[in-house]
Amino acid sequence: MKARLNFEPAAWDVVRADAERAFPNECCGFLFGLEDAQGRHLTEALPVDNAQTGDQRRRFAITERDYLRAERHALASGLQLLGIYHSHPRHPAVPSIHDLRVALPYFSYLIASVYPEGVHHARSWQLSDSGRFFEEEPLFVQREGAAVSPRLSITNP
Amino acid sequence: MAQLIIPTPLRKFTAGAATFTADAPHVGGVLNALAEAHPGLQPHLFDADGSLRHFIRVYVGDEDIEALDGVNTPVAAGTDISIIPAIAGGISHRP
Numbered sequence: 001m002k003a004r005l006n007f008e009p010a011a012w013d014v015v016r017a018d019a020e021r022a023f024p025n026e027c028c029g030f031l032f033g034l035e036d037a038q039g040r041h042l043t044e045a046l047p048v049d050n051a052q053t054g055d056q057r058r059r060f061a062i063t064e065r066d067y068l069r070a071e072r073h074a075l076a077s078g079l080q081l082l083g084i085y086h087s088h089p090r091h092p093a094v095p096s097i098h099d100l101r102v103a104l105p106y107f108s109y110l111i112a113s114v115y116p117e118g119v120h121h122a123r124s125w126q127l128s129d130s131g132r133f134f135e136e137e138p139l140f141v142q143r144e145g146a147a148v149s150p151r152l153s154i155t156n157p
Numbered sequence: 158m159a160q161l162i163i164p165t166p167l168r169k170f171t172a173g174a175a176t177f178t179a180d181a182p183h184v185g186g187v188l189n190a191l192a193e194a195h196p197g198l199q200p201h202l203f204d205a206d207g208s209l210r211h212f213i214r215v216y217v218g219d220e221d222i223e224a225l226d227g228v229n230t231p232v233a234a235g236t237d238i239s240i241i242p243a244i245a246g247g248i249s250h251r252p
Contacts, residue, residue, distance in 0.1 A: 026247055026248075028244075052245070052247070058247045058248045059245070059246070059247035059248075060245060060246060060247055061243075061244065061245040062244040062245070064214045064216065064221065064241045065219070067164075067241050067242070067244055068216060068219070068239050068241055071162055071164060071165065071239065071241075072162075074165070075162070075175060075176075080165065081165040082165075084244055086246060086247070088247075088248045089248075091248045095246075096246065096247060096248050098245070098246050098247050098248075099246035099247070102212065102243055102244070102245050102246060103246075104164075104166035104242055104244075105166050105169065106165060106166040106168075106169060107165070107166055109246075
């Protein structure tokens with residue numbers, strides 16, 4: 001099990017709103033924050049256009065220029081580019097073979113499962129040290145008084 | 158000296174360094190200097206034949222070197238070079 005991933009509420013709200021806006025297509029974007037011994041603290045989410053040509057209901061792609069913009073933003077803001085988020089419309093937040101095929105080490109891959117009613121749950125994953133599979137990261141939103149899901153996922157936070 | 162921005166996922170091979178500077182006349186020279194300074198990066202940047210891996214793009218400023226002169230693209234002092242990994246994915250089956 002990887003270290004925990006803590007979302008600032010405002011950052012999580014950006015991801016959720018983007019997933020619901022893009023439905024039934026997949027959304028995508030970047031996650032920024034800081035990392036320490038306790039885990040990763042996500043303070044900012046940056047939505048970008050899904051650049052996938054073809055069926056965006058089951059694929060996403062991020063342009064090189066948007067990636068460049070994200071790295072520059074991290075350098076300028078003193079934050080770390082910690083991961084990528086995307087949505088799985090009408091599907092659970094579990095990485096697919098397509099996600100694994102192009103996954104990079106180190107990044108947190110947050111997936112939001114979204115239905116017509118809205119985001120149902122979200123889970124986050126990191127590539128294993130071997131690079132052959134994903135390991136789940138315990139995911140929390142730091143809302144005051146919010147209960148922590150024992151299933152380590154967000155259910156309509 | 159050109160400054161190269163190392164993508165976050167590859168910084169584990171540069172002891173956390175976000176940037177690398179090298180004095181080389183072309184992009185290829187800067188990339189080779191980077192790989193020599195941080196050998197763990199070599200397989201993530203280059204195929205066995207020495208060409209750049211297909212899912213890696215390199216930009217000089219805001220331009221893809223593929224639209225310029227590839228690894229032979231000249232670099233001026235103060236130029237920013239960026240290594241950009243492909244980012245994509247999606248669900249497995251048609252809904």
